[in-house]
Amino acid sequence: MAEVLLMPRDTLDTIATPALVLDLARVDRNVARLRAHLAGLGVALRPHLKTAKSVDVARRLFPEGWGPITVSTLAEAEYFAAAGATDITYAVGLSPDKIARVGALIAGGVDMTVLIDSVAQADALGHAARDGVALPGVLIEIDCDGHRGGLLPDDPALIAIADRLRAAGIALRGVLVHAGESYACRGGVGLPEAAEQERAVAVTAAQRLRDHGFPVPVVSVGSTPTAHFARALDGVSEVRAGVFMFFDLVMHGIGVCAVDDIALSVLATVIGHRLDKGWILVDAGWMAMSRDRGTQRHPVDQGYGLVCDVDGVPYPDLIVADASQEHGIVAVRPGSGAALPDLPVGARVRILPNHACATGGQHEAYRVVGSGAREVIATWPRMRGW
């Protein structure tokens, strides 16, 4: 009789650290929550895959085949298109040198939509059209809160851009708004208002275009905070959100999720102690956590991350208080009376990140687990670059 060989399974106790751990049950729960909210509002979701950067994670959004997606780089567009995505919005202002790559995606069968907010960009597309490049649909970026780019909804350039596109035979699809300042809210206060402002500005700009005879099929809004706190989205055709799949400590501080909803963590191993200083040293420094200090000005500053046991249960007030490239300094939050846990050299912890997009970007792959389980059930690669 042949001997049965039992292969040892990878677990959170055995894999090399630091490692990026993804709790799949929490991902699925987070996806279901936003899908249900937006279904109730009667609006489509166009998830932003700049957080996940993984085809395997994207499949949790689209178990029955690709839907519309948003990306932040053309490398993401090319990566997801190669995996079958066919409806992609590149939601960063288009520079002229990137038009040829967009054209190649379209030639490969992808329905591409790009973002502009100037006559110069419309003219660059017009020149490319005359050169025979396959051209994308276009959204005009509208600013609702002074956060970044975009036109104010009453800017004369809005109509001028639409005119230039029409003259060049390029399809204007609509407007796009991102309420980036919603990240300045805390504990949920002000988020319904930020969502309504984002919606109202988008609808106002769309109406201006319609008043000038332009059809506006797409009215695109979104950020994870406003997507969750929107009470009505009349006139909006789609919502973009990215970090909602994973959540993080910034989203918790803003008031969008509970700590228990956070699906992403970094597994680390204790490498030393400075008990005279109340420090435990771990092998996850800023290279593993990212340099993101997004909770620095929150009422609760989480340092470089909130420290949990290997099963994901937070220790009271234990954070990564400081970080070098490959060292994390774990300590009790200043002012807390919590005790430093007894974690000998070799013990393992999981650290919840400030910012899932930034921490994810530091890693090659997700090590996938179920909630509360230690077995690594899959390893999913992440893409990067531009």
Add this chain to the structure above:
Amino acid sequence: MAEVLLMPRDTLDTIATPALVLDLARVDRNVARLRAHLAGLGVALRPHLKTAKSVDVARRLFPEGWGPITVSTLAEAEYFAAAGATDITYAVGLSPDKIARVGALIAGGVDMTVLIDSVAQADALGHAARDGVALPGVLIEIDCDGHRGGLLPDDPALIAIADRLRAAGIALRGVLVHAGESYACRGGVGLPEAAEQERAVAVTAAQRLRDHGFPVPVVSVGSTPTAHFARALDGVSEVRAGVFMFFDLVMHGIGVCAVDDIALSVLATVIGHRLDKGWILVDAGWMAMSRDRGTQRHPVDQGYGLVCDVDGVPYPDLIVADASQEHGIVAVRPGSGAALPDLPVGARVRILPNHACATGGQHEAYRVVGSGAREVIATWPRMRGW
């Protein structure tokens, strides 16, 4: 007659952005500067390759064959060993689960040195020795400024660790000190003293070990600031430094280099404007620059980076004032009277980083140029991960 085909060369005007640009002439100048300084002090250099993470960059340090190197991860050790490095110090506290990988490197012919600062780590090595794992040489980490890990030089554990190693038949090689607090200096003030403190603490700890009958061939010190400002290194056998090859705005603020010495930059393209706010938007956000805000508390806060023209000449007081994942907001430094330069959509800039280790880590490869030249003469991959 055969037609001569002239292939268009990649240049900083044509490559996809954002891109990590390395000025090779500056690298070579920076390497020569530290080598000359340490040669004058009669001490060996063991460069820290956690900044470069590239075999091609390492060759600028070792044009005639590999010398001793320092690494911050075992993945770096494995990568450089595969390229021929044979003398590697892994300068982060060793956790027991990593001993097997160190043993595999040794079995492959690499002379490995590891770092510990506890009896628990010495015992873990002792257990591995009994299991037949090939064991590395060991340095004991000593703390000179309360920055991170390490024993105080008079800690009784110093001799206890050495005793345990001897009992297990493991080679104690010496002591290692890192003056991490030297990064808190500004404009060079205090750096000679920090270097002398680092040296004195290392030599004191080494002498204690020798007084107890332990040979101490290795007395290892280093950080880029103290390496450059050390006036004497009596009793020191080697200096570690990493960022000296590239330099960055943090090193400039500390007083170690001129802006003109910085060899690393991020090439970016203008994607929009908010002239009402004094902003130029570029396609290098924090994913390209990293989230490192290392100059935040410096007298001159450089934001997410100092903006130069495509040839590397800084614009007056022009910085990346804020950043989203793929957007950089370029603006004149607050309080400056400098004018915002006229940079249309599609124009290119180069951005000097706060922290070369962090910015480099965001990219797949270096695009290599000569000083002031735009032609990309090579593309050098970078490694990552753990």
